Amino acid sequence: MKSDSLIRIALGAYLLIFFSYLLGPLLVMSLTAFNSASFPSVSPWACFTYEWFDVLLRDKHIRDGIYYSVIIGIGTVTLSVSMGLAASIVLTQVWPRLRSTYYTLIIAPILIPGVVLGISTLVFWDRVGAFLGVSDETALYGLFHNGLFLTILGQSTFIASYAMLVFVARLQRFDTGLTEAALDLGATHTQAFRKILLPFMRPAIASAAVLAFLASFENYNTTTFTIIDYKTLTTVLAQKVRLGINPSISSLAFIVIVLTVFAALVFEATHHNRKRKDAIAQGKVTPVKKGILPPFMHGNAAAFGLVALACVVIVMIGTAGKHDPQVCKADVREARMLETERRIKVLNETRALREQSEPAESTPNKPALAPSGAFGGVFAPTNLTEDDAEPETETPKGGSGAFDNVFAPTNLDTED
Amino acid sequence: MSSGVAVDLEDIWIRFGDFVAVKEANVAIKGGDFFSFLGPSGCGKTTILRAVSGFLDPSQGQIRIGGKDMSGIGPNKRPTALIFQNLALFPLMKVWENISFSMEVTGASAKQRRKRADELLDMIALDGQGDKLPSELSGGQKQRVAIARALCANPDVLLLDEPLSALDLKLRQHMRTELREIQQRVGITFIYITHDQGEALTMSDNVAVMKAGVIDQIDTGHNIYDHPATPFVASFVGENNVFRGRVKEIKGNEALISTNRSGDLLSSISPSQVGKLAVGDDAMMFIRPEALQLGPAKKSSKTTISANVINEEFEGNSFSVFLEGDGGKSVKMSVPNGGQDKISDRGEVLSLHYNANNAVAMPAGELASE
Numbered sequence A: 001m002k003s004d005s006l007i008r009i010a011l012g013a014y015l016l017i018f019f020s021y022l023l024g025p026l027l028v029m030s031l032t033a034f035n036s037a038s039f040p041s042v043s044p045w046a047c048f049t050y051e052w053f054d055v056l057l058r059d060k061h062i063r064d065g066i067y068y069s070v071i072i073g074i075g076t077v078t079l080s081v082s083m084g085l086a087a088s089i090v091l092t093q094v095w096p097r098l099r100s101t102y103y104t105l106i107i108a109p110i111l112i113p114g115v116v117l118g119i120s121t122l123v124f125w126d127r128v129g130a131f132l133g134v135s136d137e138t139a140l141y142g143l144f145h146n147g148l149f150l151t152i153l154g155q156s157t158f159i160a161s162y163a164m165l166v167f168v169a170r171l172q173r174f175d176t177g178l179t180e181a182a183l184d185l186g187a188t189h190t191q192a193f194r195k196i197l198l199p200f201m202r203p204a205i206a207s208a209a210v211l212a213f214l215a216s217f218e219n220y221n222t223t224t225f226t227i228i229d230y231k232t233l234t235t236v237l238a239q240k241v242r243l244g245i246n247p248s249i250s251s252l253a254f255i256v257i258v259l260t261v262f263a264a265l266v267f268e269a270t271h272h273n274r275k276r277k278d279a280i281a282q283g284k285v286t287p288v289k290k291g292i293l294p295p296f297m298h299g300n301a302a303a304f305g306l307v308a309l310a311c312v313v314i315v316m317i318g319t320a321g322k323h324d325p326q327v328c329k330a331d332v333r334e335a336r337m338l339e340t341e342r343r344i345k346v347l348n349e350t351r352a353l354r355e356q357s358e359p360a361e362s363t364p365n366k367p368a369l370a371p372s373g374a375f376g377g378v379f380a381p382t383n384l385t386e387d388d389a390e391p392e393t394e395t396p397k398g399g400s401g402a403f404d405n406v407f408a409p410t411n412l413d414t415e416d
Numbered sequence B: 001m002s003s004g005v006a007v008d009l010e011d012i013w014i015r016f017g018d019f020v021a022v023k024e025a026n027v028a029i030k031g032g033d034f035f036s037f038l039g040p041s042g043c044g045k046t047t048i049l050r051a052v053s054g055f056l057d058p059s060q061g062q063i064r065i066g067g068k069d070m071s072g073i074g075p076n077k078r079p080t081a082l083i084f085q086n087l088a089l090f091p092l093m094k095v096w097e098n099i100s101f102s103m104e105v106t107g108a109s110a111k112q113r114r115k116r117a118d119e120l121l122d123m124i125a126l127d128g129q130g131d132k133l134p135s136e137l138s139g140g141q142k143q144r145v146a147i148a149r150a151l152c153a154n155p156d157v158l159l160l161d162e163p164l165s166a167l168d169l170k171l172r173q174h175m176r177t178e179l180r181e182i183q184q185r186v187g188i189t190f191i192y193i194t195h196d197q198g199e200a201l202t203m204s205d206n207v208a209v210m211k212a213g214v215i216d217q218i219d220t221g222h223n224i225y226d227h228p229a230t231p232f233v234a235s236f237v238g239e240n241n242v243f244r245g246r247v248k249e250i251k252g253n254e255a256l257i258s259t260n261r262s263g264d265l266l267s268s269i270s271p272s273q274v275g276k277l278a279v280g281d282d283a284m285m286f287i288r289p290e291a292l293q294l295g296p297a298k299k300s301s302k303t304t305i306s307a308n309v310i311n312e313e314f315e316g317n318s319f320s321v322f323l324e325g326d327g328g329k330s331v332k333m334s335v336p337n338g339g340q341d342k343i344s345d346r347g348e349v350l351s352l353h354y355n356a357n358n359a360v361a362m363p364a365g366e367l368a369s370e
Ligand SMILES: Nc1ncnc2c1ncn2[C@@H]1O[C@H](COP(=O)(O)OP(=O)(O)OP(=O)(O)O)[C@@H](O)[C@H]1O
Pocket: B016, B019, B021, B039, B040, B041, B042, B043, B044, B045, B046, B047, B048, B085, B195
C-alpha cells in the first residue's frame, strides 16, 4: 500500500520532469515574445508588450523566408506524396524476394545525413546540366541552378521516404480483393486505382502531406546547400542567430506553437466527434439530450481546449492594438535611473569614506569621473560579457557615456 | 435476361511454383446450369474460380466461356461476375453505389445508376436501404448486396465463392432457396463453390467433387449421393459406412466382397467403376445408414451384417444405432422414428439387412478425413 503511493509519487515527479523538459523551453520562449527587453529573456521582466510581433511582421527577410518556405513546402508535398505513393504501391506488390532489398533502397535517404543530400543534389544537377551540355544562358541551365528547384528536389529525396512509410502502413491494411472486385465488375486498372485505392488512401495522403510539409518547412541541413540565392525561414533564422537575435523570433515561435496546438486540437476534436457519431450510429452510445453545451463539445476535452484557445487568441488580438507599453517602459526606465542614482550615491559615500582614510592617492581624477565611474562599476569587466548583449534601447542615454568608462582608472579601485 | 452460356474447362492444370493446386480438370458446364464445386478446404476450389474469372492464368489448358477461348482476356473483359468469399463490398461506398459500380465504370449517369440500384434493392428485399454503408448492414444483407452488385453487371456467368459460409444456419438455409430462386429467375449460369455438401446437393443441377486439386466425380447430386465413384466421394458426401475387403467374385455389375468381420457381402459396383474391379482386388463397399434395416438373424445371407450394439442416439426424426464395425470404426444404422421407445440394448447382437442395389463397391482408396 505504502510502496504503491510511493511509486505513484515517483511517477508523478517523473512525468512532471519529463513534460517540463519537453515543453519548458517552448513555454519560456513564448514568454520572451511578450517581454519588452530587447534580448529574449524572461527575467528581469521589463514590460508586457506586443511590439515584437510588429517587428516580426515588418521584417522583410522573415516574410520572404516564410513565403519561399511555403512555396518549397507545397512543391515538396506534391513531389514526395506522389513519389511516396508510387513507391509504396510497388513495395506492397513486388515480388516478395526483392521486397526487403527494395525497402532498404527506398529507406536509405532517411539514413543519409541531410548535408550529404544537399551537396549531392547540388552536384548532381550541375553534372546533369554539364552532361546535357546546356550553356549558361538557357532556361534549363537556370533551372538546374535555381534554388527553389534544387531545394524541392533535394528535400523530396528523403521526405518521399517518410511519405512512403506512411502509405505502406495504410496499404498493408488494404484488401486487394477490393481491387479485384472492381476489375471483375468491369473497371479498368486506372478506374480501380482512382475509385477504390485512392479513396482508401485519402487519410494517409492527408497525413503524409502534413508530415511532408512540416519536414520541408523545418529543414535546414539540406536546404542550406541547395537554396543558393533564395532564402527560406530556416536559413533566415540561422543568419539572424549569427548576427544576434531579438524577441521577434520568439514571437514567430509563439505563432508557430499556437498554430500547431490549434491544428492538433482541431484534429483531436473532429476525430473524437467522428468516433462518437460512429458509436451513436452503431447504437453503442446514446446521443445526449439538449444541454447548455453544443453537442459537439460533449465529453470532448479537445473541443473545450479549442474554444479556450480561440478565445485567448481573440482577446490577445483585440487588446494588441490598445495595449501601449510606453508608459510602462518609461516607468522601467525611470526605475532604472533611480536605481542607478541610488547606487551612485552609495558608491560616492563609500568612496568618500575611503578618501578620508587615504586622501592623497585618487584626488586628481575624482571630480570629473566620479558619477560615471560609479556607474561603470555596475558594468565592471566581469559583467561585461553577459551585459553587452543587452542593446541600448533600455539603458538611459546618460548611461552610455558611463559605459565608455568601464576601464577608467577609478574602476580599478573598486576591484580590490 | 440473358440465357446462360456454357463454360468449359479443358485439361486445366494450375501450379504455384512446384505445388499443383489443380490437376487435369475437365469440366463441361451447360448454359443456365447451377453447377457446384464441392470439396474440403484447400482443395483448389477458389483457384478454379479465379481462373474462370480471369484473375490467374491456368498453367496449362483452355477455359472457354460461351465457346470462346478466354486466354489473354482480363477479368474486366470477361462476361463473368464473381462473388468473393469475403464479399469484398467497397467499404467507403454506399450500398447503392456498391450495387451500381459496374455501371459507374461505363459512365452511366447517377440517375440511371440509382434507378437500377433501386430495382435490384427491391429484388433482394432491401428497398430503402440504399443509402447505408456496407458496415451498417447485417451479414445476410451484405450477402444480398454482393449478389445484387454482381447481377447489376449483367454477367453471363455468375461465380459464387462460398457466399453463405459466414452466415448462421437458419439464414444459410433461407439464402439457399433464395439463391436458387434468383438463378431460376435470371436464368444465367451459376458456378457455385462450397465445402458444405448439403448446400451442393440442394441447390445444384450438377456437382463436381474435388479432392486435393483433383476432380473425382462430376454428376447430378442424386448420382453423387447414390453412386459415388470413389471412396473419397462416398465418404465425403453424406454419411456412409465403409467395409473393406477383397473381391471374391464378380457377376455383371455386382461383386461379392469378402470382409474381415462380416463375411462375404454382396454389393453393386459403382457404375463408373464397372470393369475396373477384378477378382482379388482390394475393394471398399459403402452402405448408407438409412439403407440398413433390422431383420431376423440369417447367418448365411450375403446381404446381412451381424454386430454388437455399442450405443444408440435419439435424433428426433430418427434413431442412430452404432454397432461394432471394422478396424475400430462403428457401423451406423438410421431407423426412422416410428414412436418406439428405443431400438436396441447395449451389447445386443443385431442383424442388419440391406439391398445389394443400395450398396456400392469400388476399388479401395483414400477416404475423406472426418
Ligand atoms: N497464390 C497462391 N500461391 C501459392 N499457393 C496458393 C495460392 N493460392 C492458393 N494456393 C494453394 O492452393 C491450394 C488451393 O487453394 P484454394 O484457395 O483454391 O482452396 P479452396 O478450395 O478455395 O479452400 P477454402 O474452402 O478453404 O476456401 C491451397 O493449398 C493453397 O495453399
